[in-house]
Structure formats: C-alpha cells, structure tokens
Amino acid sequence: MSVTLYHWEPNANSGKPMLALMEKGVAFESHYIDMLAFDQHKPEYLAINPQGTIPAMVHDGRVLVESTAIMEYVNEAFDGPVLMPDNPLERWRIRWWMKFMDQWLGPSFSMIGWSVFVGPMVRKRDPAELEAAIERIPLPERRVAWRKAISGQFGEAELAESRRRVAFGIALLEEELGKRDYVGSNGYSLADINIFNSTYSLPLSQPDLAGRDKTPNIMRWLKRVYQREAVKRTWAMGRTDLAHRYSLIMEGID
Template sequence: MVELYFFQPLGSNSGRVFLALLEKGVAFTERELNGRAFEHLRPEYLAVNSRGQVPTLIHDGRIFTEGTAICEYIDDAFEGPPLRPRDPRERWSMRRWCRFIDSDLGRSLMMIHWNRIVPAFVGSRTREEVERILCGVPDPDRRRAWRRAYLQETPPAELEESQRRVAAASQRIEAALAGSPWIVGTRYSLADIDLFNFYAFVAEWSPQIVNDRLTPHTLAWIGRMRERPAVRELRARTRVPPSPAAAST
C-alpha cells in the first residue's frame, strides 16, 4: 500500500517523486494537499510530516520524507526498470547531479519564483493573517524564506546571484546533454527525473535562457522527456506549472 502527499501544480519535489513512482509502475493513492489553503500546515498533516513539507510517501504504514532520498528509496524498494546506473562511477555522478539540481539550481530558481508568486499566492489575506500562518511554519529557514518573499525583502544581490547561478547551470546542463541523450551516461536516471521537474518549465518562463539558439540539446531533451509514457501520464493526471502570466493573476 503506497500513498503520496503532494502539491499541485506538479513540479520540483512533488513532481519528481510522482514521476519516479510512475516510471517504476508503482500503483499509489493520490493525497493532494491544497497549498493555497495551507493544508500542509494543518495538525493532521504535521502528524505525518513534522516539517510541514511535501512530498511525503507512505509505504506499508511507514513514513518517508525528503525528495532525493524518497526517489532512491523507490528505486531500491520496488520492482520495475532501474532508475539509477549500475556502474558505481555513474551512480556517483548521478547523485552529484541530483544534489546540484536540488540545491544549487533548485534553490536559486525557488528564490526567484517565490519572490514573483508569493504575493499573489497569499491573495487578499491581511498582513496579520499572513503573519499568523507564517508562525505555523515549523522549519525556521522555510519561515524566513516565506517572509522574505512575502514582504519582498530578499536582498537584490542575492536575487542577482541566483540569476547568475541559473544561467551558469543552464550552460552546464547544455554541455552535458550535447554529448549524451540523458544527463548521466547513456541511460535515463533519477537525474533526468529531477531536472525535468525542477527545470523544464524554465524553457517556458525564461526563453532568454533556454531557447533553440543557446540550448538546442536541452530543448531536444525536453522533447524526449515528453515522449516518455510516464511523463505523458504525469501530465495527464496533474496540472503542470503555470505560465508567468497565469501566476500574476
């Protein structure tokens, strides 16, 4: 028995675990949380995930958190096509890519996008209501990030540094995909799953970074990803990240 708690629209952490389950052919129960209603901060969910973060996987009654670690667990615990290379050197490379995508690229994108969408996300709530919600965010770093985005207090130098890192990461990704159809070696792996969920939407959001002149191999890789049956199913079963225009409404 497998259950997955996640947010819509599907991307980043929720999306990579959702896609890993689909690639392995694992049947699971969807437990969608409404982020805009802050359902992830309600006591019944905090009992499952004390940090109030998504996703959480429940397998045979046991709780699993942390996206990267869940994805490796899914590959470890279930039958189905392997999502990690067999060769130890390639595995090391895959884990470094996953870390880079999650921590360096992912956090930079998160900083940029939270600063764009959080004011719309909290909607018409008053400052007092927002402060009360923020007090319920268990993780102090997450609370600080929320407050900075809400009050638009992120130092411009940090936002610029994030832009620089996203641009540098795009070059690194393009170079990797110029020599190989997948991020690590010659086979599809968790690194592709992570990159698709953290980064593919940049092609729509930031065409000045991802386009057919600067990053043709990255665009071709996104095309290959979208042809995969599991990715088609992911897109059919869920909403994909909104365009910038939709986010600003």
Template sequence: MDEVTLYHWEPNANSGKPMLALMEKGVPFSSHYIDMLQFDQHKPEYLAINPQGTIPAMTHDGLVLTESTAIMEYVNDRFDGPDLMPSDAQDRWRVRWWMKFMDQWLGPSFSMIGWSVFVGPMVRQRDPAELDAAIERIPLPERRVAWRKAINGDFSTSEMAESRRRVGLGIAKLEEELGKRPYVGSHQYSLADINIFNSTYSLPLSQPDLAGKDKTPNIMRWLKRVYTREAVRKTWAMGKTDLAHRYGLIMAEIEA
C-alpha cells in the same frame, strides 16, 4: 505490498520527483494533494504525518519518508519496474553528482526565483491577518523567513542576482552535459533526469534569454524526450494550477 500514499503539491520541483519515480516504476499510489498555496502543509492533519511541515512525504510499510530525492531512491530500490539508476559505476556517480548539484546548489536558486515571481504574488492578496497566522504555524523557522520574504517581496537585490547567476551557470553546464549523452549523467533515463526536469521543465518560458532552440539545442532535445514519456504525461495530468497548464505551452514551444 502495503499501500503507498504520497502527499504532494503540483507535479513540479520537489513534489514532482517522487510522483514521476512512482509513475515510471508503475507503482500504484494513493494521491493526497497538499495545496501549498493554502498552507495545507502546515495544518494539523498533515503535521501529524510530517511534523516538519515540508512536502512531499510518502508512507509505505510503516514508514514515513521525507526529502524528495531520498524518496526517489527508496522507490527505485524498493519496487519492481524499470531500474532508474544505471548499472555502470561511473554513470551512477554522475547521476548522484547531478542530483546533489541540483538539490544543494542550483535548485535553491530556481526556488527563490519561483517564490518571488509565482508563489508570493499568488498568496499576498489574501487577508494579512490570515497570512500571518498561517506563517506562524510553520514549524521550521527558516521556512517562516522564506515565506515572509516571498509574500512581502523582500528577497534582496543581491540574493536575486546570485540566484540568476547560478541559474545561468547551471543552464550552461546542463547544456554541455547533454551534448555528451542523451540523458543527464547517463545514456539511459534515470533519477537524475527526473530530478533535473522537475526544476527545468519550463526553461523555454521562464528563462527565454538563457534557454531555447538557438541558445540551448541540447536541453531542448532532452526536454522533448522527457516530455513525451507516458509517465510524464500522466503525472502532469494530476496538476491543478496554472503550472500544469504549462505542459501544452512548452510542448508547443519544443515542437515549433
């Protein structure tokens, strides 16, 4: 088997999905940490791997794989280990429905809020000329726009309101789903849980008005199930920023 190399940032959102899939399958991989806050993903060394400058990316068997959900599916199909897709056709449909819902509808809203309250403030203190030069190196024009908005705090009131509306609806829908079965879309842990978890792992801290023991007991039980998995503990131990430190804070919140 050719070596698997994963280029990733913190074990959350998009980067966390293939990290967790590889850990769950027991696949050894070479980890290349790409510091998004230092714009490592737009430097020549990484653009030689992925010219679009997006993370994560994975190399295996002569292939360069991008797009986090597609990488997860590749990992599940290509390698031995526990199957992260259910065998029942209806369950597989629900798993794929939830992954599409997250990737195309709910995830971008979580991302906008995260960029506004975390990413932007983290980088805007740097030298403006340095930031300008870094943004100009971004290959995709829509990503240049997003970075400028995050750094300058330019997400509009209507954009933020729509993102908060979607997050509220998404949390309510997830709470309802997890009242039907222990995991997202299936009675077994699957790619849908990995996908959803990587954007909802901090709900008790980031959205206390919408999620918590009283408001969303089903989500809280599910978060505890996922947080206590060995693969999750190992993956989050690879984090380097304050995001990774949330693991202990959230476990304390869940177990309180």
C-alpha cells in the same frame, strides 16, 4: 502493499517521487497538499510530517520524507524499470547532478519562483490569516522564506546571485546534454527526473537563457522527457497553471 503520497503540483520537489512512482508502475494513493493554502502546515499533515515539508510518502506504515531520498527508495523498493545504471561512473555522475540540483542550483530556481509566482499568488489574501499561517510553520528558516516571498523582500543581491547561478547551471546542463542523451547517463535515470522537475519550463521562465537557438541540447532532452508516458500521466494530475505549461512548452519544441 500500500503507498500514499502527499504532494503539491508535479514540479520541483513533489514531482520527483510522483514521476519515480509512475515510471516504476507503482500504484499510489494521491493526497494533494495545496501549498498556497498552507495545507502542509495544518495539523492533519503535521501529524504525518512534523516538519511541514512536502512531499511525504507512506509505504506500509513507514513515513519517508525528502524528495530525492524518496526517489532512491522508490527505485530500490519496487519492481519495474531500473532508474539507476549498473556502471559505477554513471552512478557517480547521476549522484553528482542530483546533489548539484538539490544543494546549489535548485534553491536558486526556488527563490526566483517564490519571488515571481508564489509570493504574488499568496499575498492577495488577508494579512492576519497569512500571519497566523506563517506562525504555524514548524521550521524557522521556512517562516523567514515565506515572509520574504509574501512581502517581496528578497534582496536584489540575493536575486542577482540566484540569476547568476541559474545562468551557470543552464550552460552546464547544455554542455552535459551535448555529450549524451540524458543527464549523467546514457539512459533515463533519477537524475533526469530530478533535473527535469526544476527545468521543465525553461523556455518560458528563462527565454533569454534557454530555447531552440540558445540551448538545442536541452530542448531535445526536454522533448524526450515530455513524451514519456509517465510524465504525461503525472502532469495530468496538476491543478494550477503550472500544469498548463506542459502544452505550451510542447508546442514550442515540436
């Protein structure tokens, strides 16, 4: 059995299959794709995933893309702890939350993150090199997103809507975690991995919306997830300041 994972930092999309593999105890070869250096649009990676999106996983010669679908594949293809319950209602609830994150809330987290983190980090580079890198991006919608992020052109209406969705999503998650210890189920599941990878830094990134007093249920859940050995090992693989947030958040929720 051979598993190779092409990924960026252990957050957002890349973190989903990283955590799933760690939870299942599956050994994998890690290939770090520096998104801020546009590694995902270089010929070597495009030969693996022509769409130029990350992550991508190769299992015994088969290439798999799309982070949530990869997670589900990992859960079903490998031995180890089961990350989906048997109960049909809980399975439905887990899939509901994953779709909510992937299609509705996640893009809003992403837009805000691109605006305040990715764009400022990348726009310091040579404009001609940046334009050449953007032109190599296979998907036209991704070229538009990168140009907006680099030039700071996300419209105020777009950002306001993203902030509204984030506030709504945080409130909904707080309510959900008041009903049970984990997202969508009574046990740790793919939903927790999915949601965690976009909400792991809420106390730092959204201090006006999340924290000990505002969202005690989310904070208890974050502490449970952060203390998992698979999470600790996964976040130890980070290379940027994103990984440093682990210790800062743990200090805040102890």
